[in-house]
Amino acid sequence: MSKSLLKRFEWKDKLLALIVPLLVLVAWQSAVSLQLFSEMILVPPLTVMNTLVDLARTGDLTNNIISSLKRVLSGFLLGASTGFFLGLLMGLSSLLDRFVGPLIKACKQVPQFALMPLIILWFGIDEVSKVVFISIGAFFPMVFNTYQGVSGVPKKYRELARVFNYKSFRYLTKVILPGALPSIITGVRHSLGLSWMFVVGAELFGSESGVGYMMVWARQLFQIDIVMAGLFVIGIIGFTMNIILQIIEKRVLRWRVSFDGRMA
Amino acid sequence: MSIGKGILEIKNLSKSFIVDNNPLQVLNDINITIPPGNFVSIIGSSGCGKTTLLRIVLGLETNYEGDALIDGEQIEGPGINRGIVFQDHRLLPWLTVGENVAFGLDGKSRKETEVIVDEHLKLVGLNGFKSAYPCQLSGGMAQRAAIARALANKPEILLLDEPLGSLDAMTRMHMQKELERIWLFEKITMILVTHDVEEAIYLGDKVVIMSSRPGVIKKIIDIPFTRPRDRSSYEFMQIKSEILEEFHLGVEHPFIYSI
Ligand SMILES: Nc1ncnc2c1ncn2[C@@H]1O[C@H](COP(=O)(O)OP(=O)(O)OP(=O)(O)O)[C@@H](O)[C@H]1O
Numbered sequence: 347m348s349k350s351l352l353k354r355f356e357w358k359d360k361l362l363a364l365i366v367p368l369l370v371l372v373a374w375q376s377a378v379s380l381q382l383f384s385e386m387i388l389v390p391p392l393t394v395m396n397t398l399v400d401l402a403r404t405g406d407l408t409n410n411i412i413s414s415l416k417r418v419l420s421g422f423l424l425g426a427s428t429g430f431f432l433g434l435l436m437g438l439s440s441l442l443d444r445f446v447g448p449l450i451k452a453c454k455q456v457p458q459f460a461l462m463p464l465i466i467l468w469f470g471i472d473e474v475s476k477v478v479f480i481s482i483g484a485f486f487p488m489v490f491n492t493y494q495g496v497s498g499v500p501k502k503y504r505e506l507a508r509v510f511n512y513k514s515f516r517y518l519t520k521v522i523l524p525g526a527l528p529s530i531i532t533g534v535r536h537s538l539g540l541s542w543m544f545v546v547g548a549e550l551f552g553s554e555s556g557v558g559y560m561m562v563w564a565r566q567l568f569q570i571d572i573v574m575a576g577l578f579v580i581g582i583i584g585f586t587m588n589i590i591l592q593i594i595e596k597r598v599l600r601w602r603v604s605f606d607g608r609m610a
Numbered sequence: 611m612s613i614g615k616g617i618l619e620i621k622n623l624s625k626s627f628i629v630d631n632n633p634l635q636v637l638n639d640i641n642i643t644i645p646p647g648n649f650v651s652i653i654g655s656s657g658c659g660k661t662t663l664l665r666i667v668l669g670l671e672t673n674y675e676g677d678a679l680i681d682g683e684q685i686e687g688p689g690i691n692r693g694i695v696f697q698d699h700r701l702l703p704w705l706t707v708g709e710n711v712a713f714g715l716d717g718k719s720r721k722e723t724e725v726i727v728d729e730h731l732k733l734v735g736l737n738g739f740k741s742a743y744p745c746q747l748s749g750g751m752a753q754r755a756a757i758a759r760a761l762a763n764k765p766e767i768l769l770l771d772e773p774l775g776s777l778d779a780m781t782r783m784h785m786q787k788e789l790e791r792i793w794l795f796e797k798i799t800m801i802l803v804t805h806d807v808e809e810a811i812y813l814g815d816k817v818v819i820m821s822s823r824p825g826v827i828k829k830i831i832d833i834p835f836t837r838p839r840d841r842s843s844y845e846f847m848q849i850k851s852e853i854l855e856e857f858h859l860g861v862e863h864p865f866i867y868s869i
C-alpha cells in the first residue's frame with residue numbers, strides 16, 4: 347500500500363513540475379498573439395514546433411545532433427577519463443595532491459570559454475580543437491569529484507581493509523572505488539552536462555555541422571525559429587542525459603537507501 | 611589445555627597519543643600474558659584505553675612503548691591470524707550482508723565461500739538476510755553480521771570490542787552462549803571488551819579490570835567455574851559483587867546511618 351502511495355506522490359511531483367513550463371508556453375504564445383513582440387523576434391511556440399518537425403523530416407536535425415553527440419562523446423571520454431585517473435591518484439597519494447592539487451584548483455578559476463582562442467591557436471579550427479575544448483569542460487568536475495570521493499572513504503573502512511590484508515588492486519576495487527562511487531557518479535553527471543554545454547559553445551566558434559552550428563547559421567540568416575528550435579533540442583538532450591544518468595545512479599547505488607529511505 | 615599457536619605477551623606496554631601538541635598517556639605499564647585458547651574479558655570505565663589496547667594487539671596502533679608479542683614476535687601490523695569485531699560494526703555499506711561476511715575470505719572457491727557464509731550467517735541467526743544491505747539491518751543485527759565476518763576468517767586470536775553492546779537482553783544471552791560454544795569448538799583465543807560484569811564473568815577464564823587516566827590494569831581475577839556457568843549461583847554472585855566493589859559499586863557493606 348505504501349508503495350502505491352509513493353508512486354502517486356511521484357506522479358504528483360511530475361505533474362507539478364509541468365505547471366511552470368506550461369504557464370511559460372501560454373504566456374509566450376499570448377505575447378505573440380497579442381502582438382506585444384514582432385513575430386520575427388519572438389517566434390511563437392507553434393512555429394518553433396513546426397520548424398522542428400520540418401528540420402527532423404529533412405534529416406538535417408538528426409545529422410547535426412549526431413555530429414554534436416560524437417564530439418561530446420570523444421571530448422567527454424578524453425576529459426573525464428583523464429580527470430578520473432588524476433583524481434584517483436590525487437586521492438590515493440597525498441604527495442601528488444600537494445603537488446598538483448593547488449594548480450588544478452587555480453586553473454578551475456579561469457573561465458574556460460576564455461581558453462577557446464588559445465585552443466584554436468594551438469589545435470587549429472577543426473575537430474581536434476573542439477574535442478579538446480569539450481574535454482577541458484569534462485575534466486574539472488571529474489577530477490574534483492573523484493578526488494573527493496577517494497580521499498573521503500572513511501578511515502574505518504581503510505582500517506578494515508588493512509585488518510583483512512587487502513592490498514593494491516583488491517583494495518582499490520573492493521574498498522576505495524565502491525566507497526568513492528557516489529561522488530564519482532556525481533562527477534560523471536556534471537562532466538557530461540558540461541560536455542554538452544561546451545559542444546554548443548565550441549560549435550559557435552565555427553564549424554560545418556552540429557546543433558550549435560545550425561543555430562549560428564540560422565541566426566545569420568535571421569531564422570529565429572531555427573535558433574529557438576536549436577535551444578529546445580539542446581535542453582531536451584541535456585535533460586535526457588541527466589535522467590539516464592540518474593536512473594543508472596539509482597541502480598548502482600541501491601545500497602544507500604534502506605526500507606524507510608534512510609541514507610546509510 | 612595444550613599450548614597451541616598464538617601466545618600473546620604484553621610487557622610494560624605504554625601508549626600515548628599527541629593531543630593538542632601534548633602527549634596524552636592512554637595506557638601505562640600494561641602486563642599480561644594470554645596463552646592460546648584462553649578467554650579473557652576486559653572491563654573498565656569508558657575511555658580507559660580498552661579499544662586502544664585491542665588496536666595495538668590488532669596491529670593498527672604501532673607506535674607504542676614496551677612489548678606486544680605474538681609467539682615471541684613484536685606486533686608490527688595487522689595479520690590474518692588476528693580478527694576483530696569493532697565497537698562500531700563496520701560493515702561495508704555497499705556490500706550485502708553475505709558479501710560482508712565473505713569479505714575476509716581470500717583464495718577460496720565460490721562454492722567454499724558460499725558454504726562458509728551460509729554456515730556463519732546461520733550461526734548468528736541471520737540466515738534470511740544474506741542479500742540484504744547493512745542499512746536494512748538493526749544495530750544488533752549489524753553487530754551479529756560483524757561477528758560472523760570475524761569468525762568466518764578463523765583467526766587464532768579474536769578481539770571483541772563490546773560486540774553484544776546493542777543487543778537486547780535475551781539475544782545477548784543467546785549470543786554469549788554461542789560465543790562460548792564457538793570458543794570451545796574452535797579453541798581460539800578470545801579477548802572480549804565489555805561493560806557488562808555478568809557477561810565478563812560468564813565468558814572469561816580471567817576478568818581484567820582496568821582503571822583510567824592513564825589506563826592501567828587494576829586487577830586480574832581468575833574465574834575457576836566449570837562451563838556452562840550458572841549466573842545465579844552463589845559463587846557467581848560473589849565474584850560479581852567483588853568486581854563491582856572495584857568500581858566502588860559494591861553492596862556488601864552499605865553505610866549504616868544512625869540518628
Ligand atoms: N587516535 C587518537 N588520538 C588521540 N586520542 C585518542 C585516540 N584514540 C583514543 N584516544 C584517547 O585515548 C583514550 C582511550 O580511548 P579508548 O577508545 O581506548 O577507550 P575505551 O576504553 O575503549 O572507551 P569506551 O569504553 O568508551 O569504548 C581516550 O581518552 C581517547 O580520547
Ligand SMILES: [Mg+2]
Pocket residue numbers: 660661662697771
Ligand atoms: Mg572502546
